Amino acid sequence: MLVKTKDKLCKELNKIRVKGETVGLVPTMGALHQGHLSLVKRAVADNKVVVVSIFVNPTQFNDKSDLSRYPRNLNADLKLLEDSGCSIVFAPDTNEIYPEPDIRTFDFGDLDKVMEGKHRKGHFNGVAQIVSILFELIKPDRAYFGLKDFQQLVIIKKLVKMLNLQTEIVPCPIIREPDGLAMSSRNELLSDEERKNAPFIYEILQEANNQTGKKSVKELINWVINKINSNTYLTVDYFEIVNDKNLQPVTSWEDDCKKVACIAVFCGKIRLIDNYFLN
Numbered sequence: 001m002l003v004k005t006k007d008k009l010c011k012e013l014n015k016i017r018v019k020g021e022t023v024g025l026v027p028t029m030g031a032l033h034q035g036h037l038s039l040v041k042r043a044v045a046d047n048k049v050v051v052v053s054i055f056v057n058p059t060q061f062n063d064k065s066d067l068s069r070y071p072r073n074l075n076a077d078l079k080l081l082e083d084s085g086c087s088i089v090f091a092p093d094t095n096e097i098y099p100e101p102d103i104r105t106f107d108f109g110d111l112d113k114v115m116e117g118k119h120r121k122g123h124f125n126g127v128a129q130i131v132s133i134l135f136e137l138i139k140p141d142r143a144y145f146g147l148k149d150f151q152q153l154v155i156i157k158k159l160v161k162m163l164n165l166q167t168e169i170v171p172c173p174i175i176r177e178p179d180g181l182a183m184s185s186r187n188e189l190l191s192d193e194e195r196k197n198a199p200f201i202y203e204i205l206q207e208a209n210n211q212t213g214k215k216s217v218k219e220l221i222n223w224v225i226n227k228i229n230s231n232t233y234l235t236v237d238y239f240e241i242v243n244d245k246n247l248q249p250v251t252s253w254e255d256d257c258k259k260v261a262c263i264a265v266f267c268g269k270i271r272l273i274d275n276y277f278l279n
């Protein structure tokens with residue numbers, strides 16, 4: 001069922017709640033692909049009712065041209081969700097979500113001072129605005145987020161704690177194309193040549209994982225940046241190896257934490273992100 005207003009959404013959810021049924025939420029910005037469908041599949045397995053939200057949230061875009069070129073195709077999204085087992089697609093317009101400008105600011109400490117937060121000012125504040133609005137409206141028992149947006153996942157877990165919410169955050173694995181490129185709505189914006197070269201990012205992340213014993217953290221970081229920049233279609237925006245809990249840069253392989261290699265790369269004008277848990 002397609003729902004466009006908060007009123008209708010709350011009415012439908014009230015009917016579900018009186019029956020004591022569990023609700024899972026998959027928040028998306030549309031342009032759905034198999035990565036999103038894997039979240040929906042997991043949500044359907046865990047919950048009686050699944051809501052998929054489709055909303056290109058303007059407050060999380062620091063770059064106006066990125067917002068205007070972001071792919072939108074509600075009909076194709078609905079078609080893809082037809083047999084997915086999701087019960088409600090919530091696809092509001094901007095005025096429905098932000099009848100007044102959202103002036104809230106969230107303090108995530110150091111979590112949003114690095115990587116995406118540093119390179120896309122205000123991005124995570126916007127993500128927190130929309131996610132908190134959706135959580136407040138839907139009150140999901142569980143919400144599903146892909147590990148591709150690793151920093152987002154860590155920040156949303158923090159948000160849930162800060163707001164004392166009951167929603168369980170369920171991390172889901174990165175889904176890749178057969179050539180290794182992490183699935184992303186932005187992939188459809190790549191030209192043929194860019195698309196052919198984009199899998200190089202994952203190739204190098206895998207190679208980096210094999211080099212942890214042979215190079216220092218700093219040497220490995222430089223090696224990855226130089227390798228990727230040597231491909232004329234790719235330019236590294238940042239590459240960091242961070243502690244999976246506090247997202248602070250790891251300085252030595254001896255640091256007592258799981259280490260995640262996180263990368264953002266411009267492929268032409270399109271900015272792609274990926275990450276790899278090093279072992």
Ligand code: PAF
Pocket residue numbers: 027028029055057060127130131149152
């Ligand atoms: O990951 C995304 O697609 C978005 O950041 C989210 C969580 C749907 C919020 O707009």
